[in-house]
Amino acid sequence: MPEQLWSILPVFLLILAAEFVNGWTDAPNSIATVIATRVLPPYQALVMATVLNILGAMSGTAVAATIGKGIIDPSIINITTVAAAMVGIIFWSTLAYYMGGLPTSESHALVAGLAGAGLATAGPSVLLWEGWSKVFIGLFFSTFLGFLGGLGIILILYRIFYRSRPGTMRLLFGRLQILSAAFMAFSHGSNDGQKFIGVFTLALVLGGILPEFQVPLWVILLCATTMGIGTVLGGWKIIQTMGIRLTKLEPIHGFAAETSAALVIETASRFGIPLSTTHTISTSIMGVGSVQRFSAVRWGLAGEIIMAWILTFPVCGLIAYIVAYVVSYVSF
Numbered sequence: 001m002p003e004q005l006w007s008i009l010p011v012f013l014l015i016l017a018a019e020f021v022n023g024w025t026d027a028p029n030s031i032a033t034v035i036a037t038r039v040l041p042p043y044q045a046l047v048m049a050t051v052l053n054i055l056g057a058m059s060g061t062a063v064a065a066t067i068g069k070g071i072i073d074p075s076i077i078n079i080t081t082v083a084a085a086m087v088g089i090i091f092w093s094t095l096a097y098y099m100g101g102l103p104t105s106e107s108h109a110l111v112a113g114l115a116g117a118g119l120a121t122a123g124p125s126v127l128l129w130e131g132w133s134k135v136f137i138g139l140f141f142s143t144f145l146g147f148l149g150g151l152g153i154i155l156i157l158y159r160i161f162y163r164s165r166p167g168t169m170r171l172l173f174g175r176l177q178i179l180s181a182a183f184m185a186f187s188h189g190s191n192d193g194q195k196f197i198g199v200f201t202l203a204l205v206l207g208g209i210l211p212e213f214q215v216p217l218w219v220i221l222l223c224a225t226t227m228g229i230g231t232v233l234g235g236w237k238i239i240q241t242m243g244i245r246l247t248k249l250e251p252i253h254g255f256a257a258e259t260s261a262a263l264v265i266e267t268a269s270r271f272g273i274p275l276s277t278t279h280t281i282s283t284s285i286m287g288v289g290s291v292q293r294f295s296a297v298r299w300g301l302a303g304e305i306i307m308a309w310i311l312t313f314p315v316c317g318l319i320a321y322i323v324a325y326v327v328s329y330v331s332f
Contacts, residue, residue, distance in 0.1 A: 016223070021093045021094060048181070054221075073125070085117045088112070142279035180255045184258040261277070
């Protein structure tokens with residue numbers, strides 16, 4: 001192993017730890033509804049999510065490129081910048097998980113952490129508008145298109161099947177929901193899974209291991225597998241929050257929410273737009289739940305989830321800024 005690789009090995013471990021947390025606290029969103037509706041037993045759903053998340057992460061590199069070279073200028077930062085960003089992600093996401101089982105957006109945590117650490121390292125000029133414009137588009141996709149998509153799909157389904165018997169509906173959409181959950185897991189990997197692949201590749205460039213930003217296959221496999229392990233070993237609190245506590249779901253609702261979220265996420269992934277899969281599936285569930293009746297959604301819990309989203313940007317950015325500043329100061 002090259003000497004420079006040993007020197008930056010701790011940074012790689014931090015990136016993999018953040019990817020593990022991503023699988024632990026974010027990836028379970030993709031299967032929360034299929035477990036809540038009892039269409040699939042938990043362990044079958046976890047295995048499916050793990051495999052399809054890995055396949056999704058291997059389906060392209062557009063989002064990885066946006067994260068790795070479009071958020072902050074790689075030419076004026078250093079490996080400490082990346083490490084500081086990972087510390088912010090790990091701390092905040094773990095805290096939210098243990099405090100209330102709240103799903104956090106690793107997407108927002110990542111871009112906020114990179115921005116905070118980048119500002120401490122190189123100042124405001126480090127931020128790149130091209131990548132940030134995609135982040136803002138992703139906010140629109142995840143918030144509004146997620147909610148409206150879930151709302152629209154469930155209204156269409158109600159219109160088509162309004163004369164069908166409940167037992168027939170449950171049987172039909174119980175089968176269809178397996179497909180929609182698989183689609184959701186794949187789309188999660190194609191967007192969220194790619195983000196840390198981009199960061200890992202950026203670290204390889206900054207550490208002098210790679211001459212230019214080009215994602216190696218082994219990085220895709222390593223990061224995707226790490227995320228999958230995180231999904232298998234954790235995530236039960238997130239599944240309970242999203243699939244059970246937020247609103248009562250039947251298979252038709254789960255199918256509508258998953259299909260809406262997966263379509264939004266997959267579209268964004270093909271354009272290299274990093275978005276929050278947590279936001280997307282959450283707002284889709286809210287859209288579906290609000291059709292039943294407005295009070296069907298536990299808006300108090302929804303408010304807690306939204307507050308966690310809002311706090312993600314400043315908290316992760318501030319932690320990353322402080323860590324990067326302190327490490328830079330000590331190194332001098």
